[in-house]
Amino acid sequence: MISGPSGVGKGTIRNALLPRVDNLQVSISATTRKPRSNEVNAREYFFVSEDEFRELIAEDKLIEWACVYSNLYGTPRDFVMKSLEKGLDVLLEIDIQGAMQVKEKMPEGVFIFIAPPSIDELIERLCNRGQDSQESIEARFAASQKEMSYMKEYDYVVVNDNLADAVKKTESIIIAERCKIN
Numbered sequence: 001m002i003s004g005p006s007g008v009g010k011g012t013i014r015n016a017l018l019p020r021v022d023n024l025q026v027s028i029s030a031t032t033r034k035p036r037s038n039e040v041n042a043r044e045y046f047f048v049s050e051d052e053f054r055e056l057i058a059e060d061k062l063i064e065w066a067c068v069y070s071n072l073y074g075t076p077r078d079f080v081m082k083s084l085e086k087g088l089d090v091l092l093e094i095d096i097q098g099a100m101q102v103k104e105k106m107p108e109g110v111f112i113f114i115a116p117p118s119i120d121e122l123i124e125r126l127c128n129r130g131q132d133s134q135e136s137i138e139a140r141f142a143a144s145q146k147e148m149s150y151m152k153e154y155d156y157v158v159v160n161d162n163l164a165d166a167v168k169k170t171e172s173i174i175i176a177e178r179c180k181i182n
């Protein structure tokens with residue numbers, strides 16, 4: 001599982017990992033956030049209404065869920081469990097609140113925190129992505145300090161300074177974890 005402040009590069013690292021690591025399945029979350037211009041339903045997210053999301057919660061169809069920057073996000077249970085049963089590793093890219101819920105339920109998971117090289121660089125990436133409103137960027141940045149304080153709850157930290165290095169480190173963590181005896 002990878003988490004970290006918004007704009008740190010989690011999605012970029014995840015996309016770069018996929019062609020490099022075999023037997024890795026990305027989990028597609030459900031969200032009430034509106035799609036960005038480059039996003040497609042059932043590819044980046046399952047975009048749902050708040051009523052539909054509440055129904056998923058009521059039917060216990062989410063492993064975890066959280067309200068993040070004013071929208072609801074959650075991990076569909078069936079898909080993750082079926083992928084694990086097939087022997088695949090499932091990559092969750094979720095926020096800290098969700099990660100802490102998964103840690104409770106699945107402590108055997110591997111928890112990787114992606115950190116920015118600096119706060120200035122984080123702001124720059126959030127702004128450069130050019131996909132969120134000013135209000136949303138401010139909310140994401142405001143949350144980042146508290147999010148950083150959760151780093152100690154994770155198994156690994158990867159600083160996303162140079163992208164290629166960060167991808168290599170994350171790939172190495174996955175490979176090392178697969179070689180672990182206990």
Ligand code: ADP
Binds near residue numbers: 007009129164
């Ligand atoms: P997140 O998924 O954590 O919110 P993104 O993957 O969308 O973040 O990345 C935010 C922005 O930062 C994007 O424009 C992305 O291209 C850029 N980015 C990601 N990693 C790096 C890096 N190592 N150096 C510079 N820019 C980066």
Ligand code: 5GP
Binds near residue numbers: 005030065066093
């Ligand atoms: P974004 O709106 O930038 O796609 O994502 C905002 C935040 O929501 C990010 O921190 C991302 O990791 C998190 N997120 C995405 N999917 C989920 C999910 O299923 N559960 C939780 N708890 N957070 C998620």
